[in-house]
Amino acid sequence: MPAPVAPQDLIQALQPLPMAPSAISELAPTVLQTKKTDNVIDNGTAAVGKEPTPLEAISHGAVMPGIPTFPSYTEHRKHILVHMAATFRYFARHGFTEGQSGHISVRDPEHHGYMWMNPLGVHFGLLTAGHMICMEIETGKIVGGGKPAQSLTANAAGYLIHSAIHKRRPGDIHAICHAHTDAGRAWSVFARPLDMLSQDICNFHNAHAVYASYGGIVFASDEGERIADALGARNKGAILMNHGLLTVGATVDEAGFMFGLLDRGCRHQLQVEAAAANGHLKKNIITDEEAAYNFKMASEENALYREAQPDLEYEFAMAGGEEVLAKGFDALQFFTSS
Template identity: 75%
Template structure:
C-alpha cells in the first residue's frame, strides 16, 4: 500500500537569493492522517463524543447499549436467556452495567440495565426488578478486572456462525479486508468447562483473551469481543460472527479444491492499523446504532426508564 494513501505532504516553494538560481521545493515534515481523516472526503467524521456531566455520559452509554442489543436481536444473536453485554460506568470505575436475565434483546431500553460491583457482584443500582445473569457476571467481571484501562465494554453471545466455527478451536485467517480488524488481535479459548457457574472459568476466558486482543473464540461456546466503547465492542462482535461465517463458507469451497488467497501479513497489519483505532471503530458502529434509534422511535424511546435508575456505589 503506497504511503501516499495515508499521508499528506505539505509543500512550500522558496526562491533563493540572487535570482539566478531555480526555485526549489522544500517538503515539510509529512503529517500522517488519522484513520477518520483518511476515510473522510471533505469534512471529517466525528469520533467518540465527550459529555459535560457523568449523567449525560451514562445516559449515552446505556442508550447505545440498548441499541446494540437491538442490533444483536436483528442479527439473530439471541438464544433463550444466553448472551450479555457489560459496560463500565463512566464515573465509578469499579461498577459495570449489564442486561437483566430473561428479557429479549430486542425489547431492552436504558432503564432495564442493572448496575453491579465488579469486584463483589453486588447489585448496587439500576433495574432491580429482574436478576442479572450469574454466568455473565463471572465472565465479564474477570475480563474487566484483567484489563481495567482499555476495556470499557464486553459483548458475549451464542451466535450460530460463532458456535459453528468454534468447534474447530482455530483462529480466523485473514481472508478479506474486514477480518483484518482482528489481525493478531483475536485468540482461541481451546477448552470447554461447561456453563460458567464458577469464577475459575471466567478467569480462564479472561486469560485466553490476553492483554491486547479484541476478541476470543470460545470452543463449543460462542464469541466474546471487547472495546473502549459499547459501540466498538458491538460492531466487533458482529464482524467476528460474520468472519466466522465466511471462514466456514471458504473452508467448504476449499474442500472442493478451490485455492484460497490469504492477505499477506504486511497488508493485514496496514489494514489493522487504519481500521482498528477506537474512534474509527466507534464510527463504524453508528449506522447500525442510528438505525436502531430510528426504528425504536428516537433516542428518547431507548432512554426510557433511565430517569428512574439509582446507584449506590
C-alpha cells in the same frame, strides 16, 4: 455519401460512456491509502509531516467525528446505556439470541469499579436504558438499577466472565459483548483462529484468540478467569470452543461492531472452507504486511466507534427515536454510595 469522420471525433466516439452512479463500485482497495501528511489539519492549522489519524484518512472532506465527550457523568452514562440498548437491538435483528444466553457489560464512566449489564430473561429486542443493572465488578453486588435491588436479576455466568475481563484490563476495556451465534458456534468447534480472508476481518489481525477448552456453563469463577487468560492483554475478541464469541472495546459501540464482524468472519470462513474442500480452489489469504497495515488504519477506537453508528442509528429510527431507547433512564439510581 456520408461525410468523412474526423480522426479526433472517432477517438472521442470510442471512449467508454460514463457509468451510472449505481454501477460505480465503492469497494476500497485491500491496502488502505492514506492522505498526504502535509495536508493534515490539526486544530484548524496545517500540521506538516503529521501522519493522519484513521478518521482523517478515511474522510474525504470534513473529518467524521469520533467518540464524543460530555459535560457531566449523567449525560455520559445516558449515552452509554442508550447505545448499549441499541446494540442489543442490533443483536436481536441479526439473530444473536438463544433463550436467556448472551450479555453485554459496560463500565460506568464515573464509578470505574461498577459495570452495567442487561437483566436475565429480557429479549434483546425489547431492552432500553432503564432495564440495565449496575453491579460492583469486584463482588458482584447489585448497586444500581431502575427497581429495588432484591427484584433485579442478572446472568450469573455473565457476571463471572465479564468481571474477570474487566479486572484484568481496566485501562483499555470498557465494554464486553458475548453471545451464542450460529456461525460463531459452528466455527468454534474447530478451535482455530480466522484466516485474514478479507479486508474487513483484518480488524482482528493478530488481535483475536481461541479459548481451546470447554469447561461447561460458567458457574464458577475459575472458568471466567480462564476465558480472561485466553483473551490476553491486547486481543479484541475471542472464539470460545463449543460456546460462542466474545469481543471487547473502548466503547460499547466498538465492542458491538466488532462482535458482528467476528460473527460474519466465522460465517465467511465456513463458506470458504466448504467451497475449497474439494481441493480444486486455492484460498488467497491477505499477507501479514497488508493485514497489519489494514489493522493500523481501521482498528483505532474512534474509527471503530464511527463504524458502529450507521447500525445504531438504524435501530434508533426503527424504535421511533433515540429517546425511546432512553426510556427508564431517569428512574435509574445507585443503591449504595460510591
